[in-house]
Amino acid sequence: MNTRDFLFKQNSCIHFGVGFTDKIGEILAKTSSSAIIACDPFLKSVSLKLKEECPQIKDIFSEIEPNPQLSGVMKLLILTALNKCDTIIAIGGGSVLDTAKFVKGVYNFKPMDIPELLKYFRQEIPFNATSPIKIIAVPSTAGTGAEVTSVSVVSHGDIKNTINSPVFLPDICVVDPALTLTVPPKATMITGLDALSHALESFWNINNQPITDLYATEAAKHIFSNLIKAYEKGNQIDSRVGMSYGALLAGLAFSQTRTAGCHAASYPLSMLFHLPHGEACAFTLAGFIRLNNDDRLESFAREVGFQNTTEMANYVVSLQRLAGLRVTIEDLGISDTYHLSKLCVEHPLMKFNPVQPSISQMQELFRSLGK
Ligand SMILES: NC(=O)c1ccc[n+]([C@@H]2O[C@H](COP(=O)([O-])OP(=O)(O)OC[C@H]3O[C@@H](n4cnc5c(N)ncnc54)[C@H](O)[C@@H]3O)[C@@H](O)[C@H]2O)c1
Ligand SMILES: [Fe+2]
Structure with a gap:
Protein backbone atom coordinates (compact mmCIF):
# COMPACT_ATOMS: atom_id res chain seq x y z
CA MET A 1 0.00 0.00 0.00
CA ASN A 2 1.34 3.39 -0.96
CA THR A 3 -0.07 6.20 1.18
CA ARG A 4 0.79 9.29 3.18
CA ASP A 5 0.52 9.24 6.98
CA PHE A 6 -2.99 10.07 8.12
CA LEU A 7 -5.07 10.86 11.19
CA PHE A 8 -8.76 9.89 11.36
CA LYS A 9 -10.46 11.50 14.36
CA GLN A 10 -14.14 10.93 15.23
CA ASN A 11 -15.39 10.99 18.78
CA SER A 12 -19.16 10.95 18.33
CA CYS A 13 -21.28 7.97 19.18
CA ILE A 14 -23.46 7.07 16.19
CA HIS A 15 -26.83 5.31 16.53
CA PHE A 16 -28.40 4.36 13.18
CA GLY A 17 -31.85 2.82 12.83
CA VAL A 18 -35.39 3.28 11.57
CA GLY A 19 -37.48 4.53 14.51
CA PHE A 20 -34.44 5.08 16.74
CA THR A 21 -35.76 8.56 17.64
CA ASP A 22 -38.16 6.75 20.01
CA LYS A 23 -35.15 5.57 22.03
CA ILE A 24 -33.73 9.03 22.71
CA GLY A 25 -35.37 8.82 26.16
CA GLU A 26 -33.13 5.84 27.00
CA ILE A 27 -30.05 7.83 26.01
CA LEU A 28 -31.21 10.86 28.02
CA ALA A 29 -31.87 8.78 31.13
CA LYS A 30 -28.17 7.86 31.18
CA THR A 31 -26.67 11.20 30.15
CA SER A 32 -28.81 14.19 31.09
CA SER A 33 -30.67 15.83 33.94
CA SER A 34 -32.12 18.71 31.92
CA ALA A 35 -32.46 18.97 28.15
CA ILE A 36 -33.95 21.24 25.52
CA ILE A 37 -35.07 20.32 22.00
CA ALA A 38 -34.09 22.61 19.12
CA CYS A 39 -36.08 21.59 16.06
CA ASP A 40 -37.17 22.48 12.59
CA PRO A 41 -40.81 23.74 12.62
CA PHE A 42 -41.64 20.63 10.57
CA LEU A 43 -40.42 18.34 13.37
CA LYS A 44 -42.51 19.96 16.12
CA SER A 45 -44.87 16.98 16.53
CA VAL A 46 -41.98 14.49 16.86
CA SER A 47 -40.48 16.84 19.46
CA LEU A 48 -43.73 17.20 21.42
CA LYS A 49 -44.05 13.40 21.62
CA LEU A 50 -40.49 13.11 22.94
CA LYS A 51 -41.12 15.86 25.49
CA GLU A 52 -44.21 14.03 26.78
CA GLU A 53 -42.18 10.86 27.24
CA CYS A 54 -38.99 12.31 28.74
CA PRO A 55 -39.15 14.28 32.00
CA GLN A 56 -35.63 15.63 31.35
CA ILE A 57 -36.88 17.68 28.39
CA LYS A 58 -37.83 21.12 29.70
CA ASP A 59 -38.57 23.10 26.55
CA ILE A 60 -38.81 23.07 22.75
CA PHE A 61 -37.39 25.78 20.51
CA SER A 62 -38.81 25.40 17.00
CA GLU A 63 -38.08 28.74 15.37
CA ILE A 64 -35.00 27.81 13.34
CA GLU A 65 -35.32 28.60 9.63
CA PRO A 66 -33.07 27.66 6.66
CA ASN A 67 -29.83 29.67 6.56
CA PRO A 68 -29.86 29.93 10.36
CA GLN A 69 -29.16 33.32 11.85
CA LEU A 70 -27.13 34.40 14.86
CA SER A 71 -30.43 35.70 16.32
CA GLY A 72 -31.64 32.05 16.46
CA VAL A 73 -28.43 31.09 18.25
CA MET A 74 -29.10 33.85 20.79
CA LYS A 75 -32.67 32.66 21.45
CA LEU A 76 -31.65 29.01 21.85
CA LEU A 77 -28.81 30.07 24.14
CA ILE A 78 -31.21 32.05 26.36
CA LEU A 79 -33.63 29.11 26.69
CA THR A 80 -30.78 26.68 27.35
CA ALA A 81 -29.41 28.91 30.14
CA LEU A 82 -32.84 29.66 31.67
CA ASN A 83 -33.65 25.94 31.84
CA LYS A 84 -30.15 25.12 33.14
CA CYS A 85 -29.82 22.45 30.46
CA ASP A 86 -26.84 20.13 30.03
CA THR A 87 -28.05 18.75 26.67
CA ILE A 88 -29.48 20.10 23.42
CA ILE A 89 -31.35 17.59 21.28
CA ALA A 90 -31.12 19.07 17.77
CA ILE A 91 -33.77 17.57 15.46
CA GLY A 92 -33.76 18.95 11.93
CA GLY A 93 -31.69 19.63 8.87
CA GLY A 94 -28.25 21.23 8.80
CA SER A 95 -29.77 24.58 9.83
CA VAL A 96 -30.97 23.26 13.20
CA LEU A 97 -27.85 21.19 13.85
CA ASP A 98 -25.55 24.14 13.08
CA THR A 99 -27.50 26.45 15.42
CA ALA A 100 -27.18 23.97 18.29
CA LYS A 101 -23.49 23.42 17.53
CA PHE A 102 -22.81 27.16 17.72
CA VAL A 103 -24.55 27.33 21.12
CA LYS A 104 -22.38 24.44 22.35
CA GLY A 105 -19.31 26.34 21.20
CA VAL A 106 -20.06 29.52 23.19
CA TYR A 107 -22.10 28.27 26.17
CA ASN A 108 -20.99 29.43 29.61
CA PHE A 109 -24.27 29.12 31.60
CA LYS A 110 -25.34 32.71 30.81
CA PRO A 111 -27.46 34.28 28.06
CA MET A 112 -25.53 36.43 25.55
CA ASP A 113 -26.60 39.30 23.33
CA ILE A 114 -25.83 39.73 19.62
CA PRO A 115 -22.75 41.99 20.07
CA GLU A 116 -21.20 39.37 22.34
CA LEU A 117 -22.06 36.54 19.93
CA LEU A 118 -20.63 38.54 17.02
CA LYS A 119 -17.18 38.36 18.62
CA TYR A 120 -17.34 34.56 18.25
CA PHE A 121 -18.95 34.79 14.79
CA ARG A 122 -16.05 36.99 13.63
CA GLN A 123 -13.66 34.64 15.45
CA GLU A 124 -12.25 37.52 17.50
CA ILE A 125 -12.51 35.34 20.60
CA PRO A 126 -12.03 31.57 20.68
CA PHE A 127 -14.85 29.06 21.05
CA ASN A 128 -14.91 26.86 24.18
CA ALA A 129 -12.21 24.20 24.23
CA THR A 130 -14.72 21.93 25.95
CA SER A 131 -18.37 22.67 26.63
CA PRO A 132 -20.77 22.07 29.53
CA ILE A 133 -23.40 21.30 26.86
CA LYS A 134 -23.76 17.96 25.07
CA ILE A 135 -25.45 17.70 21.71
CA ILE A 136 -27.61 14.84 20.53
CA ALA A 137 -27.82 15.48 16.77
CA VAL A 138 -30.81 13.99 14.98
CA PRO A 139 -30.70 14.82 11.26
CA SER A 140 -34.05 15.02 9.46
CA THR A 141 -32.53 15.38 5.98
CA ALA A 142 -30.02 13.22 4.08
CA GLY A 143 -28.10 15.46 4.04
CA THR A 144 -25.43 17.69 5.26
CA GLY A 145 -23.62 15.16 7.44
CA ALA A 146 -23.57 17.94 10.06
CA GLU A 147 -24.21 15.29 12.73
CA VAL A 148 -20.59 14.09 12.37
CA THR A 149 -18.69 17.25 11.46
CA SER A 150 -17.01 19.92 13.55
CA VAL A 151 -18.40 22.64 11.29
CA SER A 152 -21.15 25.16 12.01
CA VAL A 153 -22.58 27.34 9.25
CA VAL A 154 -24.41 30.37 10.64
CA SER A 155 -25.37 33.74 9.12
CA HIS A 156 -25.65 37.26 10.45
CA GLY A 157 -27.74 39.16 7.93
CA ASP A 158 -26.26 38.35 4.51
CA ILE A 159 -22.91 37.22 5.90
CA LYS A 160 -22.74 33.43 6.05
CA ASN A 161 -19.79 32.02 8.00
CA THR A 162 -18.54 28.45 7.94
CA ILE A 163 -16.63 27.95 11.17
CA ASN A 164 -14.57 24.92 12.17
CA SER A 165 -13.96 24.06 15.80
CA PRO A 166 -13.50 20.68 17.52
CA VAL A 167 -16.09 21.74 20.11
CA PHE A 168 -18.84 21.69 17.46
CA LEU A 169 -18.66 17.93 17.01
CA PRO A 170 -21.95 16.47 18.36
CA ASP A 171 -21.47 14.06 21.25
CA ILE A 172 -24.13 11.61 20.15
CA CYS A 173 -25.96 11.28 16.86
CA VAL A 174 -29.14 9.46 16.14
CA VAL A 175 -29.65 8.84 12.43
CA ASP A 176 -33.26 7.76 11.98
CA PRO A 177 -34.13 7.47 8.25
CA ALA A 178 -37.86 7.49 9.13
CA LEU A 179 -37.57 11.21 9.92
CA THR A 180 -36.71 11.91 6.27
CA LEU A 181 -39.90 10.30 4.89
CA THR A 182 -41.65 13.69 4.88
N1 LIG B 1 -22.31 21.72 9.48
C1 LIG B 1 -22.02 21.08 8.36
O1 LIG B 1 -21.15 20.22 8.34
C2 LIG B 1 -22.76 21.43 7.11
C3 LIG B 1 -22.50 20.73 5.93
C4 LIG B 1 -23.22 21.05 4.79
C5 LIG B 1 -24.19 22.06 4.85
N2 LIG B 1 -24.41 22.73 6.02
C6 LIG B 1 -25.41 23.80 6.12
O2 LIG B 1 -26.67 23.18 6.40
C7 LIG B 1 -27.73 24.00 5.88
C8 LIG B 1 -28.61 23.17 4.97
O3 LIG B 1 -29.15 22.11 5.70
P1 LIG B 1 -30.22 21.12 5.02
O4 LIG B 1 -29.87 20.95 3.59
O5 LIG B 1 -30.31 19.91 5.88
O6 LIG B 1 -31.56 21.94 5.02
P2 LIG B 1 -32.29 22.85 6.11
O7 LIG B 1 -32.00 22.41 7.49
O8 LIG B 1 -31.98 24.28 5.78
O9 LIG B 1 -33.80 22.52 5.75
C9 LIG B 1 -34.27 22.73 4.42
C10 LIG B 1 -35.78 22.65 4.39
O10 LIG B 1 -36.21 21.31 4.63
C11 LIG B 1 -37.22 21.30 5.63
N3 LIG B 1 -37.12 20.02 6.34
C12 LIG B 1 -36.07 19.55 7.07
N4 LIG B 1 -36.34 18.30 7.51
C13 LIG B 1 -37.58 17.99 7.05
C14 LIG B 1 -38.41 16.84 7.16
N5 LIG B 1 -38.00 15.74 7.80
N6 LIG B 1 -39.63 16.87 6.54
C15 LIG B 1 -40.03 17.94 5.85
N7 LIG B 1 -39.29 19.06 5.70
C16 LIG B 1 -38.08 19.08 6.30
C17 LIG B 1 -36.93 22.51 6.48
O11 LIG B 1 -38.11 22.97 7.12
C18 LIG B 1 -36.44 23.52 5.47
O12 LIG B 1 -37.50 24.21 4.88
C19 LIG B 1 -27.06 25.13 5.10
O13 LIG B 1 -27.03 26.29 5.91
C20 LIG B 1 -25.66 24.60 4.85
O14 LIG B 1 -24.73 25.63 4.67
C21 LIG B 1 -23.73 22.42 7.14
FE1 LIG C 1 -22.54 20.74 2.01
Missing part, protein backbone atom coordinates in the same frame (compact mmCIF):
# COMPACT_ATOMS: atom_id res chain seq x y z
CA VAL A 183 -38.94 15.64 3.04
CA PRO A 184 -40.58 16.89 -0.22
CA PRO A 185 -39.13 15.64 -3.56
CA LYS A 186 -37.23 18.79 -4.51
CA ALA A 187 -35.67 19.15 -1.04
CA THR A 188 -34.80 15.42 -1.17
CA MET A 189 -32.89 15.99 -4.40
CA ILE A 190 -31.18 19.17 -3.16
CA THR A 191 -30.04 17.66 0.15
CA GLY A 192 -29.07 14.39 -1.57
CA LEU A 193 -26.88 16.26 -4.06
CA ASP A 194 -25.22 18.06 -1.13
CA ALA A 195 -24.32 14.63 0.28
CA LEU A 196 -23.09 13.47 -3.14
CA SER A 197 -20.87 16.56 -3.36
CA HIS A 198 -19.42 15.71 0.06
CA ALA A 199 -18.55 12.20 -1.14
CA LEU A 200 -16.94 13.31 -4.41
CA GLU A 201 -15.13 16.29 -2.91
CA SER A 202 -13.73 14.13 -0.13
CA PHE A 203 -12.53 11.56 -2.68
CA TRP A 204 -10.67 14.03 -4.89
CA ASN A 205 -9.62 16.26 -1.96
CA ILE A 206 -5.90 16.92 -1.49
CA ASN A 207 -6.42 15.69 2.11
CA ASN A 208 -7.93 12.34 1.10
CA GLN A 209 -6.75 9.22 2.92
CA PRO A 210 -7.53 5.48 2.65
CA ILE A 211 -10.33 5.47 5.23
CA THR A 212 -12.05 8.56 3.82
CA ASP A 213 -11.79 7.05 0.31
CA LEU A 214 -13.62 3.96 1.57
CA TYR A 215 -16.37 6.07 3.14
CA ALA A 216 -16.62 8.37 0.11
CA THR A 217 -16.86 5.50 -2.38
CA GLU A 218 -19.44 3.62 -0.34
CA ALA A 219 -21.39 6.86 0.21
CA ALA A 220 -21.51 7.58 -3.53
CA LYS A 221 -22.67 4.01 -4.29
CA HIS A 222 -25.59 4.37 -1.88
CA ILE A 223 -26.50 7.87 -3.04
CA PHE A 224 -26.33 7.05 -6.76
CA SER A 225 -28.49 3.96 -6.30
CA ASN A 226 -31.13 5.56 -4.04
CA LEU A 227 -31.54 9.24 -4.87
CA ILE A 228 -34.01 8.92 -7.76
CA LYS A 229 -36.11 6.42 -5.76
CA ALA A 230 -36.14 8.71 -2.72
CA TYR A 231 -37.11 11.62 -5.00
CA GLU A 232 -39.88 9.75 -6.82
CA LYS A 233 -41.23 7.51 -4.04
CA GLY A 234 -40.30 9.42 -0.93
CA ASN A 235 -42.70 7.52 1.31
CA GLN A 236 -40.81 4.24 0.84
CA ILE A 237 -38.36 3.58 3.63
CA ASP A 238 -35.74 1.52 1.74
CA SER A 239 -34.41 4.34 -0.39
CA ARG A 240 -34.58 6.71 2.61
CA VAL A 241 -32.40 4.26 4.58
CA GLY A 242 -29.93 4.14 1.68
CA MET A 243 -29.81 7.92 1.47
CA SER A 244 -29.41 8.45 5.24
CA TYR A 245 -26.60 5.89 5.31
CA GLY A 246 -24.93 7.43 2.24
CA ALA A 247 -25.17 10.94 3.69
CA LEU A 248 -23.73 9.76 7.01
CA LEU A 249 -20.76 8.08 5.30
CA ALA A 250 -20.19 11.16 3.15
CA GLY A 251 -20.25 13.28 6.32
CA LEU A 252 -17.67 11.01 7.96
CA ALA A 253 -15.50 11.28 4.83
CA PHE A 254 -15.50 15.07 4.56
CA SER A 255 -15.29 15.51 8.35
CA GLN A 256 -11.62 14.54 7.90
CA THR A 257 -10.74 15.95 4.47
CA ARG A 258 -12.96 19.07 4.21
CA THR A 259 -14.73 19.81 0.93
CA ALA A 260 -13.24 21.36 -2.23
CA GLY A 261 -14.17 23.15 -5.49
CA CYS A 262 -17.96 22.65 -5.55
CA HIS A 263 -18.39 23.89 -1.98
CA ALA A 264 -15.96 26.75 -2.66
CA ALA A 265 -18.18 27.80 -5.58
CA SER A 266 -21.39 27.20 -3.63
CA TYR A 267 -20.81 30.16 -1.32
CA PRO A 268 -20.72 32.89 -4.02
CA LEU A 269 -23.53 31.07 -5.87
CA SER A 270 -25.74 31.12 -2.76
CA MET A 271 -24.80 34.70 -1.90
CA LEU A 272 -25.32 36.16 -5.40
CA PHE A 273 -28.20 34.01 -6.68
CA HIS A 274 -29.77 32.68 -3.44
CA LEU A 275 -29.41 29.04 -4.44
CA PRO A 276 -30.12 26.60 -1.55
CA HIS A 277 -26.91 24.99 -0.28
CA GLY A 278 -27.25 21.61 -2.04
CA GLU A 279 -28.40 23.15 -5.33
CA ALA A 280 -25.42 25.50 -5.21
CA CYS A 281 -22.98 22.60 -4.60
CA ALA A 282 -24.56 20.53 -7.39
CA PHE A 283 -24.37 23.45 -9.83
CA THR A 284 -20.65 22.92 -10.54
CA LEU A 285 -20.44 19.19 -9.72
CA ALA A 286 -20.41 17.93 -13.33
CA GLY A 287 -17.91 20.70 -14.20
CA PHE A 288 -15.53 19.71 -11.41
CA ILE A 289 -15.84 16.01 -12.34
CA ARG A 290 -14.48 17.03 -15.77
CA LEU A 291 -11.85 19.44 -14.37
CA ASN A 292 -10.54 17.02 -11.72
CA ASN A 293 -10.70 13.96 -13.95
CA ASP A 294 -7.77 11.52 -13.71
CA ASP A 295 -7.21 7.75 -13.63
CA ARG A 296 -8.18 7.59 -9.96
CA LEU A 297 -11.52 9.31 -10.59
CA GLU A 298 -12.14 7.05 -13.61
CA SER A 299 -11.74 3.98 -11.31
CA PHE A 300 -14.05 5.63 -8.78
CA ALA A 301 -16.70 6.14 -11.48
CA ARG A 302 -16.49 2.44 -12.46
CA GLU A 303 -16.56 1.38 -8.79
CA VAL A 304 -19.79 3.32 -8.16
CA GLY A 305 -21.57 1.90 -11.21
CA PHE A 306 -20.68 3.98 -14.30
CA GLN A 307 -18.64 3.17 -17.39
CA ASN A 308 -16.57 6.32 -16.98
CA THR A 309 -16.53 9.83 -15.50
CA THR A 310 -18.37 11.28 -18.51
CA GLU A 311 -21.32 9.00 -17.80
CA MET A 312 -21.15 9.92 -14.08
CA ALA A 313 -21.13 13.66 -14.86
CA ASN A 314 -24.07 13.28 -17.27
CA TYR A 315 -26.00 11.38 -14.61
CA VAL A 316 -25.49 14.23 -12.12
CA VAL A 317 -26.91 16.68 -14.67
CA SER A 318 -29.90 14.37 -15.28
CA LEU A 319 -30.62 14.43 -11.52
CA GLN A 320 -30.47 18.23 -11.48
CA ARG A 321 -32.81 18.46 -14.48
CA LEU A 322 -35.22 15.88 -13.05
CA ALA A 323 -35.82 18.10 -10.01
CA GLY A 324 -35.94 21.33 -12.03
CA LEU A 325 -32.72 22.68 -10.51
CA ARG A 326 -30.62 25.33 -12.22
CA VAL A 327 -27.97 23.82 -14.49
CA THR A 328 -26.54 26.52 -16.79
CA ILE A 329 -25.34 30.09 -16.32
CA GLU A 330 -28.33 31.15 -18.45
CA ASP A 331 -30.52 29.60 -15.71
CA LEU A 332 -28.85 32.08 -13.31
CA GLY A 333 -29.71 34.93 -15.69
CA ILE A 334 -26.07 35.89 -16.37
CA SER A 335 -23.68 35.78 -19.30
CA ASP A 336 -20.61 37.46 -17.75
CA THR A 337 -19.11 35.10 -15.15
CA TYR A 338 -15.90 37.05 -14.36
CA HIS A 339 -16.96 38.37 -10.91
CA LEU A 340 -18.54 35.04 -9.89
CA SER A 341 -15.50 33.08 -11.09
CA LYS A 342 -13.10 35.37 -9.22
CA LEU A 343 -15.02 34.83 -5.96
CA CYS A 344 -15.01 31.05 -6.53
CA VAL A 345 -11.28 30.68 -7.15
CA GLU A 346 -10.47 32.95 -4.19
CA HIS A 347 -12.66 30.97 -1.75
CA PRO A 348 -10.55 29.29 0.99
CA LEU A 349 -12.02 25.83 0.26
CA MET A 350 -10.66 25.93 -3.31
CA LYS A 351 -7.18 25.20 -1.95
CA PHE A 352 -8.37 21.65 -1.15
CA ASN A 353 -9.31 21.00 -4.80
CA PRO A 354 -6.73 18.89 -6.67
CA VAL A 355 -6.70 21.37 -9.58
CA GLN A 356 -6.41 25.09 -8.80
CA PRO A 357 -8.44 26.73 -11.58
CA SER A 358 -7.49 30.18 -12.87
CA ILE A 359 -10.31 32.72 -13.24
CA SER A 360 -10.50 31.97 -16.97
CA GLN A 361 -10.60 28.18 -16.35
CA MET A 362 -13.43 28.76 -13.87
CA GLN A 363 -15.27 30.87 -16.47
CA GLU A 364 -14.77 28.05 -18.97
CA LEU A 365 -16.14 25.56 -16.39
CA PHE A 366 -19.24 27.72 -15.92
CA ARG A 367 -19.75 28.05 -19.71
CA SER A 368 -19.51 24.25 -20.10
CA LEU A 369 -22.31 23.48 -17.62
CA GLY A 370 -25.30 21.74 -19.17
CA LYS A 371 -23.54 21.40 -22.56
